[in-house]
Amino acid sequence: MGSGGPQGSARQPPRPAARACDTDHRAGAMTDTVHNRIAMLRAERGISRRQLSEALGIHYQTVGYLERGEYSPSLYLALRIAQYFSVPVEVVFSTEPFPRLGSGEGSG
Template sequence: MEDYVENKVYEHRVLKRLSQKELADAVGVSKQTIYVMEKNNYSPSLVLAFRIAEFFNVDINHIFTYVKGCDQNEK
């Protein structure tokens, strides 16, 4: 059991009709970073999490959720 950060990046990106590349360019990362983040295989730095939340104009807690002591495969 490990702590991890769950996110709703995919949902927000699709609602804005953006490609992974467009979002990546907007927040200063690679398309691959967005891809692995959307698969919940990567927890972004706090700075990147704030950049993404600011880009979508929502509170950071609306996109990112800290999950303590839960195995991702048990969800």
């Protein structure tokens, strides 16, 4: 009966269980985009991407990726960026788009 041995000579490790995603794709649910005001804060203070990157110990292109939303920072990096600008992290980063300046939102 049978081939006399288990199929395959090496047992494969079990695959990790699917991770729960932080993102809920239902209508109106939060997306996985992290919006930021890094470019605005840099411009207000006259700081170049290279100056910011050197202060944070990251590559200057990473600052550009962050500003364009092509890269979401780790929590540690997000906190360091906020600390660099001396503002709370929620002033720099949000899961919701920031209102455009001069849009009239919040004025009354």
